[in-house]
Amino acid sequence: MTAKLTEIEPTAIRMGPIRSCAAWIGAQFIYFLVWLFGKRISFDQTPWLKGPFGSEYIGDQPYEECARDEGLVVQRDAQSGGLIHEFAQMKGETFDPNLVDEKIRQFYENTAGYRMDVWAQSYFPSNIALWLLVSTICRKVNQLNFPIRALDTAKGMTSEIVLLNTPDGHRKYTGWFRQVLGTNRVIYTGFYMLGGVPLHDSLCIKVVFPMPDGNATVILRPSAGPSGEFLLSSAGSGFGDAGFYRIQKRxxxxxxxxxxxxxxxxxVYVDDVDVLRCDHNVRFLGLPVISLHYRIETN
Incomplete structure (x- = not known):
């Protein structure tokens, strides 16, 4: 079953000439940094980094584009299904899924059955760079429009699960598509999957965010906290480990x-009054950039 693409307001990508120019310059600067500090790769040799790329405009288009390019069946607005098809698959030498609270495991296996409220806090001086990034490049392609102020998400956020399966029914990707209500700005057009990396002995959670002719890939190492929390971290020892990878094709x-x-x-944890919550923190150069707090409840 293939559902119709979500309607994106045309105003979501309308930008004045100055901001459009700034977005182009910013994108070229990022491409230069990838070429300067990155390494040339072949997906035949680094299959653990392979993931969907985007076209010039992102929005929700990558789901249909990926399905077409890889011969997959896409199901929009799935009523069942989760970010992780089977939580137990992550069991390894350094992580035991059975140590994680059952409520958390249920959320990851059936994310479609939950709704979320979110609060955001950004931090000076990192929020200056974040504002520049979000207000130019992210607005132009309509992807990764992180909320800068707490009121940016006051009207709420959508949470759509998109299933991408092979013709024989095998799950290849789970998409998580989230927009800010009231603006239709896309926070995440993400592809979730489990995958191994050369420098870690257990499966990691791999999240791919398509960008024009490339993507941002985040590989997260799982662990369990002392009270049943589920902990994910992009910290790693180098290329081939958990981390944030910016991939570009030219x-x-x-x-x-x-x-x-x-x-x-x-x-991700269950609080003292049995409510499921998540704290998401981003740091750059050791400085806090943004914190997102989620309250997670069943529909």
């Missing part, structure tokens, strides 16, 4: 930059 050459100074952590 003239049939693909380069990948593992941004060592960019770190993400998630703490």
């Amino acid at each position: 003239k049939n050459v693909v380069r990948a930059w593992r941004i060592n100074s960019l770190r993400e952590t998630f703490r």
Whole structure:
């Protein structure tokens, strides 16, 4: 079953000439950094980094584009299904899924059955760079429009699960599509999957955010907290480990930059009154950039 693409307001990508120019310059600067600090890769040799790329405009288009390019069946607005098809698959030498609270495991296996409220807090001086990024490049392509102020998400956020399966029914990707209500700005057009990396002995959660002719890939190492929390961290020892990878293709050459100074952590837990919550923190150069707090409830 293939559902119709979500309607994106045309105003979501309308930008004045000055902001459009700033977005172009910013994108070219990022491409330069990827070429300067990244390494040339072949997906035949680094299959653990392979993931969907985007076209010039992102929005929700990558789900249909990926399904077409890879021969998958896409189901929009799935009423069942989760970010992780089977939580137990992550069991390994350094992580035992059975140590994680059952409520958390249910959320990851059936994310479609939950709704979320979110609060955001950004931090000076990192929020200046974040504002520049979000208000130019992210607005132009309509992807990764992180809320800068707490009131940005006052009207709420959508949470759509998109299933992408092979014709024989095998789950290849789970998409998580989230927009800010009232503006239709896309916070996440993400593809979730489990995958191994060369420098870690257990499966990690791999999240791919398509960007024009490339993507941002975040590989998160799972662990369990002492009270049943589920902890995810992008901290790793180098290329081939957990981390944030910016991947870009130009003239049939693909380069990948593992941004060592960019770190993400998630703490998913059940609070004292039995409410499921998540703390998501991003740091760059050791400085806090943004914190997102989620309250998670069943529909």
